[in-house]
Amino acid sequence: MTLNVFKKPLYVILFFMDARFSYLSHLKCSACDHIYDADQLQTISPCCARPLLACYDLATLAKEVSRDEISHREATMWRYHEFLPVREPAHIISLGEGMTPLLHAPCLAPQGLEQQARLFVKDEGQNPTGSFKARGMSAAVSRAVELGVQGLVTPTAGNAGAALAAYAARAGLPSHVVAPKDAPHTCIQQARLYGGEVHLIPGLITDAGRAAAETARQRDWFNVATLREPYRAEGKKTMGLELAEQLGWRLPSAIIYPAGGGTGVVGMWKAFAELRAAGWIANDQLPKMIIVQAEGCAPLVRAFHQGKDEADAWPADEAHTQAAGLRVPSAIGDRLILQAVYESGGTALTVSDDSMQQMVCYAAKRAGMLIALEAAATLAAYHTLLATNFLQVEDEVVAYFTGSGLPDLQYVVC
């Protein structure tokens, strides 16, 4: 009897010893490839002051893990734990984020093209806290917990602060959120409700970034500002892993993404490279990466059209758009974002706030979806790119609906 009871757990332990929970190996500077220890808290690279990227032992992963195994796992982004940075399952702070639906939505094509359109939308508004910021924060907070932080800080345009406060609450850690005073009231309210301490400041997200860094320094708390620590991008990477899995381990012709800090673009482009390296997708299948920004704040689009590999900051007093997530005058990941757009043969374009508003209404009335202004920007971009023939109606296109429309309800009139 006693023997039997002991035999089984032992077998289970031995079984799990072959495959690692995470294949994280090291961090590297995104500018010069200099290597850093992944098992210490890191921010930006000390060598170049640029984002650090997480690297995995993908050769071993390819030998020890099969993509078919994944399909039997729980429906959260943690089903891809081998590609994520957390080493111990017990350290995962999860609210069930990820595995959002990929919805076929030809009804959101321009009128008259619904029959032929191959438009899909990834509905990120169904994540905990109402946006895809949940993915990044789940990864960053989990890893910060694993590495022993005492408190967490973030600057935010709205959704990131709500997500950080939620995951910090779940982890039992205090959080401090710094937001421009015109950030969506509902997001601020939400962050407070989770127990986050919220500091509203005059200015833009970049000003909030400086204030957050200062608070983190004073309290010795960890600052999870986007791409200023390595793991929010890893969480957002799962949008790319999921897309491949949901399409049967292949990728679409094009992806349209509303870029603010651009973490999602960086994460997804990294996801596709890793899937290729692991042999989980074929080599000839990368989608065109298309980024959309608001007319009133478009540093990345401007840089793209100037053929630059870095983006100059948009003048702060001219950064105007109601889409809070796109009110980002400069992004520390600019080179990585532009690189993904160039390498993939994608493009970059702006849309007006009016067209975002119209597309919120279009999605609500024609598809029953309540989407954020940023998400609506992808739809406006899709319509424009069909009109200019950059995209053809038969191209398989995935638009990332990055957040729920609830925080924007007060700004939208249909």
Ligand SMILES: *Cc1c(COP(=O)(O)O)cnc(C)c1O
């Ligand atoms: C933060 C945010 C964005 C921009 O995301 P990045 O990955 O930082 O470019 C887009 N849409 C919504 C709803 C957001 O909250």
